Amino acid sequence: MFTNQETAVNQVKALHVYDFDNTYLVELSVQQEDALTVLLTGRAEHNFAELIKRIVTSQKLAFDMICLKPQAGPNNQKFRSTMHYKQSILEDLVHTYKDADQIRIYEDRPKHTKGFKDFFGMFNRDLQAAGGAALRKPITADVIQVADTVTTLDPVIEASEVQRMINNHNAQTKDKKMLEMKRTVHFTGYLLNPTDTAKLLTLVKTPQNMHESDVKFLSNNILITFGPAPGHILNKIGGIGYKQTWQVTAFGTFENKVWAARVDPVPPISVYHTENNVPFILLAHQRGARPSDANRIQNWQPVSADKQYVIQTTVGEKVQLRVEPETEGESEYDSLFDRNRRNLKRQHSLPSGPQHNHRPYGNDENRRPSGPNGNHKGGNQNRGRGGGGGRGGGNNNNRGGRGGGPGRGGGGNNRGRGGGGQRGYKSLDDVGSGGGRYNGQRGEPNYDDYVPNGDGYNAAFPALGNGSGGLPYGK
Incomplete structure (x- = not known):
């Protein structure tokens, strides 16, 4: 805790560490000679x-007190939660400044806003019940919910x-x-822009008995490959950053559970991969x-002329950064996969029936055989990525090939690309467990992307191949 010299005050104002983005509010409070302005955080x-201290200095702010959570309180007490710590600080403040008749708290988390209101409601009731033995008079407590x-x-x-x-x-x-910091490439795809995403979502008509919160809205890409695409595929389709209409x-x-829009390339002779x-x-x-299960859709219904939207996409990757221990001997290509998820088999189910009959010439609409087996993907039974095929090695292109050998995941019959994701960021005030962007139960990649205040809506990612897109800061 850092404090300025104690002065007589009529008000106590407490702000959460990130609420002083509104620096004007802080400046007005500091200018009040009868107000004690406190920066309070559970960090x-x-x-x-x-x-x-650096943040406050950079904004040229002068708080009367800056309070951070200690490992133990003045009497060696332990705080069972961030809210307990904050309530203890505020209780000490209002007892120290007995003449203060008002406290205003600015808080951005609804749960804490309610907690402060309940706390001061009980605090004032206890003072009133104590009558003449009360240590101070009741205080007017205003808890202001700051926009999240x-x-x-x-x-x-x-x-x-x-x-x-x-x-x-x-x-x-x-x-x-x-x-060391590593990159996780969840998938490579033709990425849509937000305008086209919103337009395409108008095609989705959910059942009347299905609440909108039970649906994940995506509409952000046309899949090329899960994980990073190998160099020969990127070279064929134009590379990262290529525009395709x-x-x-x-x-x-x-089954009224998965919705998709089928698309054709423009012009029809375009070379593409999916x-x-x-x-x-x-x-x-x-x-x-x-x-x-979108791959199991059989009854595609033609759309009316006014719904035959023309969209432009950009070849890019869905990338997240992660922090892992350094791994001796790990190739650059291997580093693209979360080591905690590498052994999870991705169950990207194909329609029932013999796999060798599925798209015998790969997924290129020009139907050109590529490779001795006539299948661009090299056969569906051997999807393992081989050794010696790291990014930047193997076939002398920038991304590398898949090399020979038994393949990732052990054995030629294991697709084993892994690809997990970094767990979603949570406030350091309340660190807890949380799900990542990888569905560990099924081993499936998650198509979601972060959208502020999205209410279940996941818009397109930036059409970039370098992992663009910041993490929420201060949430």
């Missing part, structure tokens, strides 16, 4: 004190800051548990349904 003192906005760092700055923290960790570690031709649904049966855009699926 741990030993980890965040210097950082928060999301701030993202520039992706380059974000990555450099994380790398700096990793470097600091590695410089101080003594047990050789060195960390498509036209919506049909709409389909599987690991799906036909090129389609997964529009939405019911929560709990298998997105891959």
Whole structure:
């Protein structure tokens, strides 16, 4: 805790650490000579004190008090939760400044807003019940719910800051548990822009008895490959950043749980690639349904002329960064997969029937055989990625090939690409378990992308191949 010299005050104002994005509010409060302005956060003192000092200094703010959560209280008490700690601080403040008749708290989390209101309601009732023995008079408590906005760092700055923290960790570690930042490529696809995403979602008509919150709305890409696409596929379709135009031709649904729009390339002679049966855009699926069931849609319904939307896509990757221990001998290509998910078999189901009959000439509409077996994908029974095929090696192109050998995941019959995802970011005030972007139960990739205030809506990712898109900061 950092404090200025105690003064007589009539008001106490407490702000959460990120609420001073509205610096004008803080400046007005600081200018009030009869107000004590406090920055209150559940961030741990030993980890965040210097950082928060830097933040406050950079904004040229002058709080009367800056309070971070200590490992133990003044009487060596332990705090069972962030809310318990904050309530203890505020209780000490209002007892210290006995003449203050008002406290205003600015909080961005609804749960904490309610917690503060309940706390001061009980606090005042206890004072009233104590009568003449009360330590102070009741206080007017105003708890202001601050708009829950999301701030993202520039992706380059974000990555450099994380790398700096990793470097600091590695410089101080003594047990050789060195960390490094790696990329997880969830899939490569033809990525849509947000305008086309919103337009295509109008095609989805969910059943009347299905609540909208039970549906995940996607409409963000046409799949090329799960994980990073090998160099020969990228070279064939134009590479990362290539623009490809498509036209919506049909709409389909599987069991009223999965919805998709079928598309054809424009012009029709365009060379493209997809690991799906036909090129389609997964529009939405019911929560709990298998997105891959879109491949089981048989009864595609032609769309009317006014729904035959023409969309432009960009070849790109869905990328997330992760932090893992350094792995000796790991190739650059292997590093693209989350080591915790590598052994999960991806069950991207294909329609029933013999697999050798599925798209015998690969997924190129020009139907050109490629490779000795006449299948661009090299046969569906041997999908393992071989050794010596790391990115930047093997076939002398920038991304590398898949090489020979038994393939990833052990054995030629294991598709085993892995591809998991970094767990969603949570507030450091309340670290807890949470699901990632990888469905570990089925081993399926997750098509979701983060959208602030999306209410279940997942828009298109930036059409970039370098992992663009910042993480929510301060959530």
